[in-house]
Structure formats: structure tokens, C-alpha cells
Amino acid sequence: MDSNQNNVSGARGRPRSNEVHRNILDTTLYLLAEVGVEKLSIEMVAQRAGVGKASIYRRWANKEALIVDALEQIKPEFNMPSQGNLNGDLYELASHFVQRMNTPLGKQMLSLLISTLAGSSQISEAFWENHSLPKTKEISSIIDRYRQNERLSEDANVDLAADLMIGFIMYQLLFKPPTEDLDSSLKQGIEMIVKGIRKPD
Amino acid sequence: MDSNQNNVSGARGRPRSNEVHRNILDTTLYLLAEVGVEKLSIEMVAQRAGVGKASIYRRWANKEALIVDALEQIKPEFNMPSQGNLNGDLYELASHFVQRMNTPLGKQMLSLLISTLAGSSQISEAFWENHSLPKTKEISSIIDRYRQNERLSEDANVDLAADLMIGFIMYQLLFKPPTEDLDSSLKQGIEMIVKGIRKPD
Amino acid sequence: MDSNQNNVSGARGRPRSNEVHRNILDTTLYLLAEVGVEKLSIEMVAQRAGVGKASIYRRWANKEALIVDALEQIKPEFNMPSQGNLNGDLYELASHFVQRMNTPLGKQMLSLLISTLAGSSQISEAFWENHSLPKTKEISSIIDRYRQNERLSEDANVDLAADLMIGFIMYQLLFKPPTEDLDSSLKQGIEMIVKGIRKPD
Amino acid sequence: MDSNQNNVSGARGRPRSNEVHRNILDTTLYLLAEVGVEKLSIEMVAQRAGVGKASIYRRWANKEALIVDALEQIKPEFNMPSQGNLNGDLYELASHFVQRMNTPLGKQMLSLLISTLAGSSQISEAFWENHSLPKTKEISSIIDRYRQNERLSEDANVDLAADLMIGFIMYQLLFKPPTEDLDSSLKQGIEMIVKGIRKPD
DNA sequence: ACGTAACCGAGACGGTACGTCAGGTCTTATC
DNA sequence: GATAAGACCTGACGTACCGTCTCGGTTACGT
Structure with a gap:
């Protein structure tokens, strides 16, 4: 589900920054909570994250993909210990x-x-x-x-x-x-x- | 939930056309089914309904309100007859x-x-x-x-x-x-x- | 240059009000001075004159005609007396x-x-x-x-x-x-x- | 009188295209001659110039400013050589x-x-x-x-x-x-x- | 060690749709 | 049949984003 297809093998040039990646996802999540899905704009994310729009579109194909990926992070995993009943x-x-x-x-x-x-x-x-x-x-x-x-x-x-x-x-x-x-x-x-x-x- | 606030009592001027009202709602519903919520545009509705954008915005404050109102129409009512069990x-x-x-x-x-x-x-x-x-x-x-x-x-x-x-x-x-x-x-x-x-x- | 083609002979129904006519022209002139040609709107004139838009368009073919007619009024006539030199x-x-x-x-x-x-x-x-x-x-x-x-x-x-x-x-x-x-x-x-x-x- | 305030010194981001600038002005001038001031629309200019409306509004605050700037270009300069009389x-x-x-x-x-x-x-x-x-x-x-x-x-x-x-x-x-x-x-x-x-x- | 390819922030680019406003026409009820 | 009010369609306004492209500048790999 993630798009960080980053310098996997014979990569040349500067590798993608993981910091930028996290920054974008976190900002997206933050703004999602602040303004909601409808009013979230890529430009907003870029500005608040202090990041160029290109750095977003380099990782995600479009707004939806970013939002999905951001929300994916908070997906719960349940491997609960048994209570006995x-x-x-x-x-x-x-x-x-x-x-x-x-x-x-x-x-x-x-x-x-x-x-x-x-x-x-x-x-x-x-x-x-x-x-x-x-x-x-x-x-x-x-x-x-x-x-x-x-x-x-x-x-x-x-x-x-x-x-x-x-x-x-x-x-x-x-x-x-x-x-x-x-x-x-x-x-x-x-x-x-x-x-x-x-x-x- | 409807916005057709016209002709209530001492109405002056040309009354709002119910035909136009229905036309807009029907077209909205039709396009909603055809292209989905995300891709629906007011301009599209206006053109397909053969209606001015103003006639839409006269009745609904914004796109969301129109969509909500259009979808409201298909809300089911259940007054079912009893089956005895x-x-x-x-x-x-x-x-x-x-x-x-x-x-x-x-x-x-x-x-x-x-x-x-x-x-x-x-x-x-x-x-x-x-x-x-x-x-x-x-x-x-x-x-x-x-x-x-x-x-x-x-x-x-x-x-x-x-x-x-x-x-x-x-x-x-x-x-x-x-x-x-x-x-x-x-x-x-x-x-x-x-x-x-x-x-x- | 005037368009007050008003019930000249075999007129039927209510005759056009000269008061309305004057009112429109005066208001136009007043607004022309207040907001200028560019920003003058027929809707503005109608509202300020307390007149329906139809009453304006019944007399003048379009905005330009009205403005021209309004300005026509202040056209100077010079039949000056001779000063002897x-x-x-x-x-x-x-x-x-x-x-x-x-x-x-x-x-x-x-x-x-x-x-x-x-x-x-x-x-x-x-x-x-x-x-x-x-x-x-x-x-x-x-x-x-x-x-x-x-x-x-x-x-x-x-x-x-x-x-x-x-x-x-x-x-x-x-x-x-x-x-x-x-x-x-x-x-x-x-x-x-x-x-x-x-x-x- | 010109609004092409870009690249002056510490410019960041993609610089404004002079080609686009010229293109807009030329198209404006062309359309001004073709349809006149009254009927000129920004949308028309954008389409004919093959340019987004934003690229126009980025440079000029509104329609009037663009028209003034376009017409400014044809202002004559007279530094005529003397004829001797x-x-x-x-x-x-x-x-x-x-x-x-x-x-x-x-x-x-x-x-x-x-x-x-x-x-x-x-x-x-x-x-x-x-x-x-x-x-x-x-x-x-x-x-x-x-x-x-x-x-x-x-x-x-x-x-x-x-x-x-x-x-x-x-x-x-x-x-x-x-x-x-x-x-x-x-x-x-x-x-x-x-x-x-x-x-x- | 160093060239170079891919990265980076910034922001301009061609578009599309927004919601608003006005033009000129049409439709009410009233006079 | 004229009137005030105001709805109607049309189309432009100026704004906000979309996703792409282009700057100058910055890494970090591969030679």
C-alpha cells in the first residue's frame, strides 16, 4: 500500500528522504483531523510540511493515494491476548x-x-x-x-x-x-x- | 430538508418553477449514478438539466446541499404490513x-x-x-x-x-x-x- | 434619440408612466455620477429607482441605449447672443x-x-x-x-x-x-x- | 506600468515565462482589435493564447489592468529628426x-x-x-x-x-x-x- | 575526488470547477 | 396593458486546486 519505491537496487542520484516521507504523512494526518477529507488540499499539505508539491507527487500518484496511505497508518491490528472466556x-x-x-x-x-x-x-x-x-x-x-x-x-x-x-x-x-x-x-x-x-x- | 422556500404566502415576483426544481434534482440523481459523488460538478448538472447555475444556487447554498437533497429523495420509508410473526x-x-x-x-x-x-x-x-x-x-x-x-x-x-x-x-x-x-x-x-x-x- | 414611444394614438391599456420614465433617467444620471459608466448596472438602476427591470427594457433596448439617453440630457445647446466681437x-x-x-x-x-x-x-x-x-x-x-x-x-x-x-x-x-x-x-x-x-x- | 515582477533578484521557484507574458499581451491586443474593449473577456484571451486564466491573473490584477498594459505597448514615441523648418x-x-x-x-x-x-x-x-x-x-x-x-x-x-x-x-x-x-x-x-x-x- | 543523476523547496504552467454577478427575457399578481 | 418583483438562461468574473514542469541548489552514489 506504500509507495516509497525508493532506490531499491542500482539506484543513482540522491535517495529519497525518509524524513520528508514521514513529514508528509504526518502532516496529512494532522490536517485530515483538522479540516477533514473534503477540504484537504495537496497545496495545504505541501506548505504546512514545508515541502515541494513535487516531493508529494513523486511518492503518491494523486491526492487519494496519499490520503489512503496516511489513513492506512492508523489501521488497528488485533492480536489480543485471550481472557479465558x-x-x-x-x-x-x-x-x-x-x-x-x-x-x-x-x-x-x-x-x-x-x-x-x-x-x-x-x-x-x-x-x-x-x-x-x-x-x-x-x-x-x-x-x-x-x-x-x-x-x-x-x-x-x-x-x-x-x-x-x-x-x-x-x-x-x-x-x-x-x-x-x-x-x-x-x-x-x-x-x-x-x-x-x-x-x- | 428541502430548500424550495418560495411562494409561501405574500409572494411577489415570478415564483420559482417546480419543474426546474424537479429537473435539477432528477438530473443530479442521474449524474450521481453515472459519474459518482466525487466527479459530479454543478456545471455538469446545470448543462445537462438545461438550467442556469444561478437557478441551482438560488435553491441550494452549495454543491453539498444539492447532493444531500437529491439523495434524500431515495430515503426508504418502512411502514410494512405485519406478517404475523x-x-x-x-x-x-x-x-x-x-x-x-x-x-x-x-x-x-x-x-x-x-x-x-x-x-x-x-x-x-x-x-x-x-x-x-x-x-x-x-x-x-x-x-x-x-x-x-x-x-x-x-x-x-x-x-x-x-x-x-x-x-x-x-x-x-x-x-x-x-x-x-x-x-x-x-x-x-x-x-x-x-x-x-x-x-x- | 428618445425612446418614449408612448401610446401615441390608438393606445390600449395602461399608458406608460412619464414619472417612471423620468425617474429612470434621473436615477441613471445620478448613479452615473456616483459609480461611473463601467460599474453602472441595470439592476442597480432598477432597485434605486424602485422600478422593475422590465420597465427599463420596455423603453430602452439595452444598457447602452439607456446610458446614451441619460447623458443626452446634459448635452449643451449653444445659441449664444452675440457680443459684438x-x-x-x-x-x-x-x-x-x-x-x-x-x-x-x-x-x-x-x-x-x-x-x-x-x-x-x-x-x-x-x-x-x-x-x-x-x-x-x-x-x-x-x-x-x-x-x-x-x-x-x-x-x-x-x-x-x-x-x-x-x-x-x-x-x-x-x-x-x-x-x-x-x-x-x-x-x-x-x-x-x-x-x-x-x-x- | 508593467506587472512582470519576477526574477528580480532572489527569485525562487520556476520563473515566469516571458514567452507567456508576451503571448498574453499580443493576444489581448489582437482580440482588442477584433472584438473591441467591451466584448473582450479574459476567458477568451486565455483560450486564444493557449494559456490558463491563472497565468493572466498572476500578472495582472484584473481585466482592466491587462487591457491598459496591452494598449500601453502601442504608445508612440516621437524623437523625430529635424526637417530644418x-x-x-x-x-x-x-x-x-x-x-x-x-x-x-x-x-x-x-x-x-x-x-x-x-x-x-x-x-x-x-x-x-x-x-x-x-x-x-x-x-x-x-x-x-x-x-x-x-x-x-x-x-x-x-x-x-x-x-x-x-x-x-x-x-x-x-x-x-x-x-x-x-x-x-x-x-x-x-x-x-x-x-x-x-x-x- | 568528483561528476552526475535524482533529489529538494519553490512556484509557474494549462486546466477545471467553484460560487457570484449582471445582462436581457419571461412570468407572476396587482393596479 | 403597464407595473414591481423576481425567476429564468447565459456567460464572464476572479479564486482555488489539480497534477505537471522548471528553476537553482543539494546530496550521495559510482567511477
């Missing part, structure tokens, strides 16, 4: 994701992602295959691990449960105003989902 | 919403809405209060109606179940590529949610 | 013209006239035939009257003398800043011209 | 000026100048001080050189004679239609002026 693990996952994304920048990243997916079914398909689906599998494998301990139904569709959870998190994140208390509803939502795949008892 | 009613609701929004235009509307909400916590709050919350209540009141018939838990948090469902639908809509089969996963998801609020039996 | 008569003529035109409005009128003449050789020709030439003749006939009394050369080209005088006046008017003393140089200039057509003594 | 020298001067200005462009320049002077007494004053007066002095010094040779009156007001001549030329230029024969009336006018300042003999 399903609800705990899922909550840990959700909570970590929410903490990372429940910021102006995080929301902008998500909304940009969504509008990108909405704009091209091709990208949509690729993203689903390479990101969404693996993430779903990751979550559903966690759930699967607790199949016996938590007395889940034999025929419980864990993938569906994962989707349900991701959708719930996204919805809370994107639609609920920042003032609302996400944490407790996250807990409750997870509880309900887990109950939905548990044996009737 | 909870799963059926919820599915009807979800299915109707999905049918309306599972189009390029519908997705663009949603993604625009999301990026707007992401951009301003003030708008976010207002939208939550005036649209999301009422919608949630509408759904949870439907669920509530079946509390006895469907043997739901006494302490079942129906609002939460509604949120779970809306989130699930949105996620399916926005992240799943158009090729996937939404309908069956919709059915299954609803089933799981309903199970999550049903008495253990 | 050539210098006196010519000075009276010049002085009267200068007094009328040595105002912001008068200068604007002249400069508008000049730019009109510069823009079309057809208009230029017509104006020369219908205005300049007759005026020249008028002046030269005044000079001619004094041929004997003032001992002018038999072969003196009085038409040329008239042109010389008009040109001199125009130049003083249009190029000399308002602060300069026009009157005395007018007197001197006339003296010199008269000397140029007088017998060597 | 007053009439000849003056005719040479006048003829040269007339030849340069007796074109659509020249007339437009003069009429634009006049309307500018009419619009602001401040500009009028400055122009008088910096252009008209020096020009007058230039001419009157030429006349003065012949004071003895041509037997001019001791008290002849040579400045006035110069004004008389300039006014005459302007008048012929601006009011006489292009079809008329300027040259011979120029000669005659000069003759009359010279006679007006010569000793009675």
Missing part, C-alpha cells in the same frame, strides 16, 4: 478496535473506506476477499475455540455471529454521536450475540 | 430497506451520510436524535409487540436488538460486494438476533 | 460648452461618445455628418460674420479654425485635470486662433 | 503620432485613456503631470528653437501653441471618420497655428 475475548477485540477508531481520524478513515467501496464493486470485492473475510474468519475462529467451554450450539453459524458483531461495532462507531457511552452497549451487544449462538440450555 | 416482520423491514439501498445511488447516499456524520459531531448528534433513535424505537416497538407470542425474555433489551439488526444490515450493505447473496444471510442474522432475546426454554 | 462670441460659445461639460457626468458623456466613435466607423461617420459637421459650420458661420470687421484674411479657412477651436476645448476638458484654470487658457487659445486667420496687419 | 518638424511629429494611432487599436487606447481620466481626477492629475505636460514641453521646445528663424512673436505663448496642436490632432483622430483625409488638414492646421504665433510682419 468468550465474552471477554470478544469485548477485548471490540474495545481495542473502537478505541483506535473512535477518533475524528478513525471515523474519516472508515467513511473514506466505505465511500471507496460504494464507488467500485471491483475494489469492494477485492477488499472483501483480502480484508473483511480474513477478519471475519479470525473472529469466528476465536468463537470456535469456545464451542465446548461455552456450550455453543453444534450448528451455530460462527461466521454469521462474527458479522453480526462487526456490523454492530461499525454501526455504534459511525452513527452514534461521540457523547454516547459505547463501552457498555458494546458489552451488552456481545452478550446478546453470544446468547444467540449458545445452546438453549 | 417476529422473524417475518423483521425480515420484511430489512429486505425493504436493502432493496432500496442496494444500488449505487443508495450506497452513495449512505456513505455520504456516514462521512457527514464523521465530519461533525454536531450533525451527528442531531441525526442520531432525529433519525436513528426514532428508527430504532420503531423497530424495537415491533419486537416488543411479540414479547409474549414469541416468548421473549422479560429482561430482553429490545433497543439493543434493534441496533444489532440495523448494524448488521448496514454492514452487509456497505462491506459485502454486490455479488454476495444478501437475502439469505439477512434471514439468518435476524434469526440469530431473535434467538438472542428469546427465553432459554 | 469675434473673440467675445467664440469665448462665450466655448465657455458655455465648458461650463456644461466640465463635470464628472459631462466628461463621462464625452468619453463614452469617443469610445463609441472609436468602436464603429459607421457610427463615427454618421455622427460626423449629423453632429460634428453642422456644429463646425455653425461656428465657422459665426467667424465668417466677422470677416470684414475683424480684418480676416480673404483666404482664411474658417472651417479649419472652427476645428482648431473645438479640438482645443476638448483637449483642455478631457486631459487637463479639474484643478487647472480652464477659463484663461480658453481666452488665450481663442486669441491665438483668431490671430492665425487675421490679415497680417 | 518649423512647419516641417511639427508636421513630422503630428504625422508620426497620427500614423501610429489612426487604427482601431490606437483609437481604443485613446478612448480608454480618456475614460480613465474622466473617471478619476487623481489619475487625471498624475497623467497630466507625468505625460501630458512633458509632451507639451517637448513640443514647445521644438517651437522655441525656431523663434528667430521663423520670426515668431517675442511674446508668443509656445506652450499654448503646443496645446492647440495636440488638441487639434486628437480631435481629428477621434471625431473625424476614418474616411476623411487627415493628412492635408493636419498640414493646414499646423500652418494656421504657426501663423498665430508669428510676427505680424
